[in-house]
Amino acid sequence: MGTGKEPEIQVTNRSNSNDMHRRIRVIDSHTEGEPTRILVEGLPELRATTILGMVDELRRDHDGLRSGLVCEPRGHDAIVGGYLVNSPDETVDTGVIFFNNASYLGMCGHGTIGLVTTLAHLGRITPGDVRFDTPAGLVRARLHDDGRVTVWNVPSYRFADSVVVDVPEFGRVIGDIGYGGNWFFLVSDHGQDLHLSNLETLNRYTTSIRRALSEQGITGAGGAEIDHVELFGPPQRSDADSKNFVLCPGLAYDRSPCGTGLSAKLACLAADGKLKPGQTWRQESIIGSQFEGSYEEGPQGILPAITGRAWITGDNILLFDDSDPFREGIGA
Ligand code: PYC
Numbered sequence: 001m002g003t004g005k006e007p008e009i010q011v012t013n014r015s016n017s018n019d020m021h022r023r024i025r026v027i028d029s030h031t032e033g034e035p036t037r038i039l040v041e042g043l044p045e046l047r048a049t050t051i052l053g054m055v056d057e058l059r060r061d062h063d064g065l066r067s068g069l070v071c072e073p074r075g076h077d078a079i080v081g082g083y084l085v086n087s088p089d090e091t092v093d094t095g096v097i098f099f100n101n102a103s104y105l106g107m108c109g110h111g112t113i114g115l116v117t118t119l120a121h122l123g124r125i126t127p128g129d130v131r132f133d134t135p136a137g138l139v140r141a142r143l144h145d146d147g148r149v150t151v152w153n154v155p156s157y158r159f160a161d162s163v164v165v166d167v168p169e170f171g172r173v174i175g176d177i178g179y180g181g182n183w184f185f186l187v188s189d190h191g192q193d194l195h196l197s198n199l200e201t202l203n204r205y206t207t208s209i210r211r212a213l214s215e216q217g218i219t220g221a222g223g224a225e226i227d228h229v230e231l232f233g234p235p236q237r238s239d240a241d242s243k244n245f246v247l248c249p250g251l252a253y254d255r256s257p258c259g260t261g262l263s264a265k266l267a268c269l270a271a272d273g274k275l276k277p278g279q280t281w282r283q284e285s286i287i288g289s290q291f292e293g294s295y296e297e298g299p300q301g302i303l304p305a306i307t308g309r310a311w312i313t314g315d316n317i318l319l320f321d322d323s324d325p326f327r328e329g330i331g332a
Contacts, residue, residue, distance in 0.1 A: 023319060025039070027040055032257065032308050036108075050088060078248075148307055155299075156264055165218055186264060203251070232265070240290055259308070278296070289308075
């Protein structure tokens with residue numbers, strides 16, 4: 001935690017579900033192009049006492065809030081939202097539960113960078129270290145003096161390598177299954193052009209891979225659904241090692257290089273002996289932004305460190321009117 005501040009981030013949730021016009025304060029930011037929306041006031045009081053219990057409660061009792069916050073007409077498919085919650089873990093500064101247009105996320109790397117920048121914007125932290133409880137585990141972050149943020153993510157690992165999936169229309173695709181706080185299928189040999197001008201095909205290709213993985217029963221550990229697909233290719237930037245395209249669970253593509261996806265990539269590079277502990281890997285995104293990643297060895301996989309930058313784009317009050325037929329988002 002930065003100097004001169006209280007050691008705990010105040011979570012100002014209050015239940016106002018009977019209000020005709022519910023008012024919710026959010027801070028919007030983007031991390032290397034990928035948007036984050038942190039709810040800082042207006043989350044209903046949660047009864048659950050563990051962070052996984054809170055995810056269940058949010059899914060069961062407040063899912064319309066999730067979809068209303070990030071889906072149209074208030075949001076769009078690429079936004080990742082974050083709820084600040086009181087964690088039972090006294091060693092952390094706050095709990096955070098990330099979500100998107102489809103569901104809840106175990107962790108979110110770009111979202112954590114956006115969250116740290118949001119807390120600094122609110123004056124709740126200054127440069128220094130901060131600790132978060134997430135559904136995937138404990139995450140540490142550091143706000144640097146120059147505004148960059150480093151996130152030490154949950155232990156990450158390669159679960160399986162050279163897995164073959166038969167993808168209708170595209171044929172056999174070979175990839176690795178990796179975990180970085182979310183589950184990824186990582187493909188390097190795909191013959192696709194990793195440019196924004198090829199977005200339609202990239203979306204169709206990765207969506208088909210994802211569907212085929214599910215239909216063919218190919219999963220992560222314990223039957224976990226693989227809901228992110230990542231393609232890698234040569235970088236365009238002279239200061240990058242690789243460029244990627246990442247399909248997210250709600251079928252939006254990640255504008256940033258994806259923090260949890262980079263964690264899974266680092267785990268694969270480590271497993272292949274292609275990146276040593278402490279060595280830097282610079283991952284370019286499909287829009288040309290960049291994260292830096294490195295890792296240390298850990299007892300349950302690698303311990304990834306991801307560095308990037310976020311910028312605040314809005315400090316907004318969102319209104320939810322009971323008479324609005326789309327108050328919980330279009331299609332929700
Ligand atoms: O940065 O980890 C990430 C992420 C996951 C989904 C979108 N961004």
